[in-house]
Amino acid sequence: MPKADSPLAQPVAEVGLAPVKVTQSADLIAALEAAKTRFVERNPKSKQLFEDACEILPGGNTRTLLYSAPFPICMKKGENYQVFDEDGHVYTDLVGELTAALYGHSHPLIQESIISTVKNVGLNLGATIAQEAVHARLICQRFGLDKVRFCNSGTEANLHALAAARHFTGKRKVVVFSGAYHGAVLGFWDGVQPNGVDKDDWVIGKYNDLASARALIENDDIAAVMVEGMQGAGGCISGTDEFLLQLQTSAKKVGAIFILDEVMTSRLGPAGLADIVGIKPDLKTFGKYLGGGMAFGAFGGSADLMAVYDPRSATSLAHSGTFNNNTLAMNSGYVGLNNIWTPDVAVEFNKMGDAFRVKLQELTKGTKMSVTGRGALNAIHFSEQGERELSCREDIVEDWGLKDLFFIEIMEDGFWITRRGSIAMILGTPQSELDRFCECVSRFLERHRALVKL
Numbered sequence: 001m002p003k004a005d006s007p008l009a010q011p012v013a014e015v016g017l018a019p020v021k022v023t024q025s026a027d028l029i030a031a032l033e034a035a036k037t038r039f040v041e042r043n044p045k046s047k048q049l050f051e052d053a054c055e056i057l058p059g060g061n062t063r064t065l066l067y068s069a070p071f072p073i074c075m076k077k078g079e080n081y082q083v084f085d086e087d088g089h090v091y092t093d094l095v096g097e098l099t100a101a102l103y104g105h106s107h108p109l110i111q112e113s114i115i116s117t118v119k120n121v122g123l124n125l126g127a128t129i130a131q132e133a134v135h136a137r138l139i140c141q142r143f144g145l146d147k148v149r150f151c152n153s154g155t156e157a158n159l160h161a162l163a164a165a166r167h168f169t170g171k172r173k174v175v176v177f178s179g180a181y182h183g184a185v186l187g188f189w190d191g192v193q194p195n196g197v198d199k200d201d202w203v204i205g206k207y208n209d210l211a212s213a214r215a216l217i218e219n220d221d222i223a224a225v226m227v228e229g230m231q232g233a234g235g236c237i238s239g240t241d242e243f244l245l246q247l248q249t250s251a252k253k254v255g256a257i258f259i260l261d262e263v264m265t266s267r268l269g270p271a272g273l274a275d276i277v278g279i280k281p282d283l284k285t286f287g288k289y290l291g292g293g294m295a296f297g298a299f300g301g302s303a304d305l306m307a308v309y310d311p312r313s314a315t316s317l318a319h320s321g322t323f324n325n326n327t328l329a330m331n332s333g334y335v336g337l338n339n340i341w342t343p344d345v346a347v348e349f350n351k352m353g354d355a356f357r358v359k360l361q362e363l364t365k366g367t368k369m370s371v372t373g374r375g376a377l378n379a380i381h382f383s384e385q386g387e388r389e390l391s392c393r394e395d396i397v398e399d400w401g402l403k404d405l406f407f408i409e410i411m412e413d414g415f416w417i418t419r420r421g422s423i424a425m426i427l428g429t430p431q432s433e434l435d436r437f438c439e440c441v442s443r444f445l446e447r448h449r450a451l452v453k454l
């Protein structure tokens with residue numbers, strides 16, 4: 001096995017990882033070594049590109065999640081629901097750009113909108129454009145907001161929502177939950193991350209623990225409660241309806257702002273997860289696919305709260321961002337939500353995802369592999385006990401040896417997933433490919449029966 005400081009070693013601290021099982025059996029080590037050897041042999045061009053990139057990018061990388069040892073696959077292009085790598089392999093894309101690629105890689109309406117915008121509108125006008133209110137109106141209608149504002153990422157959306165809550169309440173502390181990921185500088189899987197902002201202002205609770213959440217929110221000087229309705233990067237762990245309702249009730253009781261991070265979950269239904277659960281957060285945050293494939297973020301909610309950003313008021317907060325109203329995201333984001341991701345499509349697509357997960361859950365029974373999630377957002381886990389019901393990150397110790405083995409071997413079968421096991425389905429993925437994925441999972445479990453059985 002590579003030493004911890006060798007370039008072949010896999011970092012254990014990766015975005016959104018659950019606690020890690022470190023001991024591995026000799027058989028697993030042998031299977032992993034063999035898989036890694038095949039991986040290196042199959043991907044000479046990716047290897048070369050990685051080595052070249054290491055000369056000018058630290059670790060050849062500019063987005064930690066996309067690094068995997070011994071080197072990451074380098075993609076050349078995407079088309080519809082597939083991606084094609086530099087060594088000539090074709091994959092069914094189950095990464096789905098971590099939910100942002102919902103519309104696929106070449107949806108004709110998105111292509112048309114981008115080309116038309118470039119030709120007829122232009123880029124970077126340095127001025128207000130009519131289309132920003134058009135997209136804003138549609139987002140407000142679909143997600144039940146009075147007012148919305150745009151930014152460039154989900155991270156920014158959450159930072160601006162937090163600033164609004166702090167300005168509005170005059171308080172600083174925010175309750176978040178372990179396992180949460182709210183953006184690049186807002187990760188909480190093992191306490192506040194070393195690159196985290198506002199280090200002293202977080203109160204970290206246990207996800208789905210009603211009593212402790214109530215105590216934390218109601219017993220402190222809390223400006224806001226921020227939560228994902230399903231922890232996405234944390235492994236697709238769903239918040240129970242009771243838990244989310246409790247957060248809303250407790251926040252209301254003490255005048256704290258209840259912020260629902262819908263950056264991933266807004267695509268779980270026509271009006272997002274809040275609508276499915278029946279909660280009415282003060283603020284919601286968005287990103288990903290709502291920019292139609294462009295860098296995008298948005299945050300919105302009640303008119304009185306969002307008024308903190310009204311520049312007509314002398315006491316308003318500034319909300320800057322060169323690309324906040326960029327022409328491409330305003331246009332293709334609108335086309336995506338209005339013409340492609342209609343309410344009916346949202347319902348049907350998530351039903352397809354539910355059926356996929358149920359099938360995977362059936363065929364992984366009795367093994368260390370399990371699948372959690374909601375609708376078309378799911379996550380694969382491997383653990384000693386094969387835990388199937390996860391209510392918080394503390395419920396699982398991931399077996400990263402098995403996870404890596406699966407990651408490499410499912411790529412050999414022509415499926416692109418993240419090393420951490422997230423699956424965010426893309427519109428237009430044929431049912432036959434989902435069925436083939438299930439068959440490949442069955443074959444993996446059969447092939448490694450001795451390693452995966454409980």
Ligand SMILES: Cc1ncc(COP(=O)(O)O)c(C=O)c1O
Binds near residue numbers: 183233
């Ligand atoms: C729930 C959640 N919030 C916020 C973010 C940050 O979004 P972005 O990567 O656009 O900054 C993510 C990204 O995956 C996310 O999953």
